[in-house]
Amino acid sequence: QVQLPQWGAGLLKPSETLSLTCPVYGGSFSGYYWNWIRQPPGKGLEWIGEINHSGSTNYSPSLTSRVTISLDTSKNQFSLKLSSVTAADTAVYYCARGWYCNGAGCYKYYYYMDVWGKGTTVTVSS
Amino acid sequence: SSELTQDPTVSVALGQTVRITCQGDSLRNYYASWYQQKPRQAPLLVIYDKNNRPSGIPDRFSGSSSGNTASLTITGAQAEDEADYYCNSRDSSGNHVVFGGGTKLTVL
Numbered sequence: 001q002v003q004l005p006q007w008g009a010g011l012l013k014p015s016e017t018l019s020l021t022c023p024v025y026g027g028s029f030s031g032y033y034w035n036w037i038r039q040p041p042g043k044g045l046e047w048i049g050e051i052n053h054s055g056s057t058n059y060s061p062s063l064t065s066r067v068t069i070s071l072d073t074s075k076n077q078f079s080l081k082l083s084s085v086t087a088a089d090t091a092v093y094y095c096a097r098g099w100y101c102n103g104a105g106c107y108k109y110y111y112y113m114d115v116w117g118k119g120t121t122v123t124v125s126s
Numbered sequence: 127s128s129e130l131t132q133d134p135t136v137s138v139a140l141g142q143t144v145r146i147t148c149q150g151d152s153l154r155n156y157y158a159s160w161y162q163q164k165p166r167q168a169p170l171l172v173i174y175d176k177n178n179r180p181s182g183i184p185d186r187f188s189g190s191s192s193g194n195t196a197s198l199t200i201t202g203a204q205a206e207d208e209a210d211y212y213c214n215s216r217d218s219s220g221n222h223v224v225f226g227g228g229t230k231l232t233v234l
Contacts, residue, residue: 035223111159114171
């Protein structure tokens with residue numbers, strides 16, 4: 001069973017860089033999309049970005065200037081970096097595995113995230 | 127703003143049926159997936175593809191879609207179904223992932 005025991009620093013000062021890592025235990029990267037999602041206190045889920053097994057990335061338009069998602073296949077993990085953080089970046093950050101059906105075999109396209117990390121609380125405060 | 131729109135709150139009497147909806151242009155080309163989130167827990171996938179449930183999800187959860195609207199139906203809601211529910215899809219370009227704003231379900 002695939003597990004995503006994410007980890008990273010939980011307290012940052014404004015202007016610092018957030019850095020989180022998500023090891024992938026019990027599975028491979030192949031065929032999947034690897035996502036980062038965040039949830040500010042009391043608010044909904046916000047997609048940050050994704051990377052596929054080939055290293056191709058997509059980022060949220062609202063965060064693309066500050067986000068980098070990378071893959072380390074030798075360590076079986078993927079990572080998130082978010083630069084120049086402010087209090088507005090305070091949130092619980094989740095990593096998740098995604099599956100995208102968008103090929104000829106799909107009657108209608110679909111996308112879902114079936115495995116999630118437990119979440120890391122990140123607080124930005126001076 | 128989210129490209130998928132959900133009602134913020136919905137309530138249902140114990141044992142009754144409730145439908146939670148999600149609207150968005152991308153849903154004309156994508157089936158929505160649905161997630162249940164309880165306080166201080168990570169989201170849990172409950173419905174994906176046309177109407178598939180991951181292992182361990184009760185069969186009282188079902189999904190459907192019509193036009194630009196996807197629906198999650200709980201038939202015979204239980205107290206443990208009280209949670210926030212989020213829909214999810216790709217956007218119309220296919221390049222980005224989007225979530226609905228979430229629906230807080232109260233079981234009375």
